Amino acid sequence: MAGWLAISGSLVIAVTGGFLIANPPWSILGAFVLVAATILLSVGTVWLHRRSWHEPWPPDATRSVQQQLRRLRVMSVVGSILWVGLIALAILSIISRNWWQLLYVAFFLVMGLSNLSLNRRTLRLLRESATAPERSAVIHGQPDSP
Numbered sequence: 001m002a003g004w005l006a007i008s009g010s011l012v013i014a015v016t017g018g019f020l021i022a023n024p025p026w027s028i029l030g031a032f033v034l035v036a037a038t039i040l041l042s043v044g045t046v047w048l049h050r051r052s053w054h055e056p057w058p059p060d061a062t063r064s065v066q067q068q069l070r071r072l073r074v075m076s077v078v079g080s081i082l083w084v085g086l087i088a089l090a091i092l093s094i095i096s097r098n099w100w101q102l103l104y105v106a107f108f109l110v111m112g113l114s115n116l117s118l119n120r121r122t123l124r125l126l127r128e129s130a131t132a133p134e135r136s137a138v139i140h141g142q143p144d145s146p
Helices: 002-022 024-049 065-095 099-139
Strands: none
Touching: 002 024, 065 099
16 A cells, blocks of 8 residues: 555656746756655555565565576577578678678677577576486485475
């Protein structure tokens, strides 16, 4: 409830600040009012998302290894589609003799090449960490957990 009150109060204060900025003698005061409204809006948003004052902030939002692997695979597919589009754009810019466009495309292709090795290394590390608990359980003779 306090979050909604702070957000709606910040909107009222922001509109007031907007009217103050429009009038020359009050413009600087209007800027300070807008800053206060922005701060109140962010505080209200934190109050809105926090369930209790006893939980740690920020909440632990680390993704599981499976979620990270899925996200990396999706990004690899999107990257492959973008590669095809960039190559087609490079061919089109060569045909039309638009050398500045070719320079931009070459820049993005080089950036993609630099990310390719990083993505492969990240994928390898995630796969190794996903199978590490299974290997350690087999090595130490522990039964598989359900």
